[in-house]
Amino acid sequence: xxxxxxxxxxxxxxxxxxxxxxxxxxxxxxxxxxxxxxxxxxxxxxxxxxxxxxxxxxxxxxxxxxxxxxxxxxxxxxxxxxxxxxxxxxxxxxxxxxxxxxxxxxxxxxxxxxxxxxxxxxxxxxxxxxxxxxxxxxxxxxxxxxxxxxxxxxxxxxxxxxxxxxxxxxxxxxxxxxxxxxxxxxxxxxxxxxxxxxxxxxxxxxxxxxxxxxxxxxxxxxxxxxxxxxxxxxxxxxxxxxxxxxxxxxxxxxxxxxxxxxxxxxxxxxxxxxxxxxxxxxxxxxxxxxxxxxxxxxxxxxxxxxxxxxxxxxxxxxxxxxxxxxxxxxxxxxxxxxxxxxxxxxxxxxxxxxxxxxxxxxxxxxx
Numbered sequence: 078x079x080x081x082x083x084x085x086x087x088x089x090x091x092x093x094x095x096x097x098x099x100x101x102x103x104x105x106x107x108x109x110x111x112x113x114x115x116x117x118x119x120x121x122x123x124x125x126x127x128x129x130x131x132x133x134x135x136x137x138x139x140x141x142x143x144x145x146x147x148x149x150x151x152x153x154x155x156x157x158x159x160x161x162x163x164x165x166x167x168x169x170x171x172x173x174x175x176x177x178x179x180x181x182x183x184x185x186x187x188x189x190x191x192x193x194x195x196x197x198x199x200x201x202x203x204x205x206x207x208x209x210x211x212x213x214x215x216x217x218x219x220x221x222x223x224x225x226x227x228x229x230x231x232x233x234x235x236x237x238x239x240x241x242x243x244x245x246x247x248x249x250x251x252x253x254x255x256x257x258x259x260x261x262x263x264x265x266x267x268x269x270x271x272x273x274x275x276x277x278x279x280x281x282x283x284x285x286x287x288x289x290x291x292x293x294x295x296x297x298x299x300x301x302x303x304x305x306x307x308x309x310x311x312x313x314x315x316x317x318x319x320x321x322x323x324x325x326x327x328x329x330x331x332x333x334x335x336x337x338x339x340x341x342x343x344x345x346x347x348x349x350x351x352x353x354x355x356x357x358x359x360x361x362x363x364x365x366x367x368x369x370x371x372x373x374x375x376x377x378x379x380x381x382x383x384x385x386x387x388x389x390x391x392x393x394x395x396x397x398x399x400x401x402x403x404x405x406x407x408x409x410x411x412x413x414x415x416x417x418x419x420x421x422x423x424x425x426x427x428x429x430x431x432x433x434x435x436x437x438x439x440x441x442x443x444x
Contacts, residue, residue: 222270226351229270229285238285239268243353246287249337252347252360261346263359264293266368268351287350289368299345305373308397308411313418316398316409320420328419335415339365339375373414380412 196202229235246252257263266289273281294300320327332338345362349355365372381391381399389399389410401408407422 222272226268229268230352234283235270235285238270238283239352242285242287243350245334246337246366249334249364251337251364251366252362254349254355254358255346255361257357257359261359262293262295262298263346263348264299265290265348266350266366286367289347289366291368291370291372294345294370299343300370301343303370303374305377305414306396307413309395312392312395312398313411313413316411316418316420320409323422325420325422330417330419332415332417336365336367336369336372336376339372339377339379341365341369341371341375343371345369376415377412384410 223229223232223235229239266287269286269288271284271286273284275281317327319325341362341364347360347362347366349358349360362369365375369375381396384399385391387401388403389401389408392398392400397412399410399412401410405422409420411418
């Protein structure tokens, strides 16, 4: 057998052109073309396989550097990877950076996720349903609580309650009037109205209380310490269980306007009560008033001092528990702000009644 000689262009045979090579390659491999088309339909983003190499030599890329003018370099056409990233000279791709080929539509960025719209933004309002018997809307009648000072002054019941409260403050020597000085911290006050009702819902009395706006006080100027101890719940349970086990008598005491009995150590200046202004003067408080930051502490200091003078001793484990022991009589007194619980070892009133009389006279106790 003779050796097969490959013809060349120099022997009189023409080399296959690029277009002819592509046609022959597709004709020579119909199965490969069908497989490539099926792959493109299944996965459009998958890279298209290159056609099989033809028997002829690959086409040459024309050199355009010779056509470029002198002193300029031909721009290098960027190449894109199949995943949309630019191909670096070393063959790697930069993710997220894609260059669209000339003539193709520009790729639009993906829209940002939309935030959920609340019901209030859409104007959907659902009223709250009250299951505890609370009435959301009610008509203000003659027995309702006033919402302003002018409304209270126009009602004889509330005007009478305000006069009684103001007279009680004057009898208690709560303040005295002084002229205004430059640099003093002057706080405001307001009236608070409340209707006291009985168990059957009928009106018991109209209550008006003057309250200072303590949030305008300044530390180090008109108040210092504000902590006031109260009895612990464990102490209350212990004393009550001991009283029940030993058969002692129990009494609950209440103090009328407890905070008004505390004596102030700081200089506190307050405006005159609205509706009772007399002149261009201000009130210098001698005793505590509701709303002051140090009012609970001043009341506890006044009460504990009085109890110690009567022979009571404060417990070391709970400073709000006062104990009195004399001969066969033992008295335990629990203090929780203005609520007092007293238990004694003897039911004879003559043994501990004098102490209640003294407390009633000094602290206006309700026994």
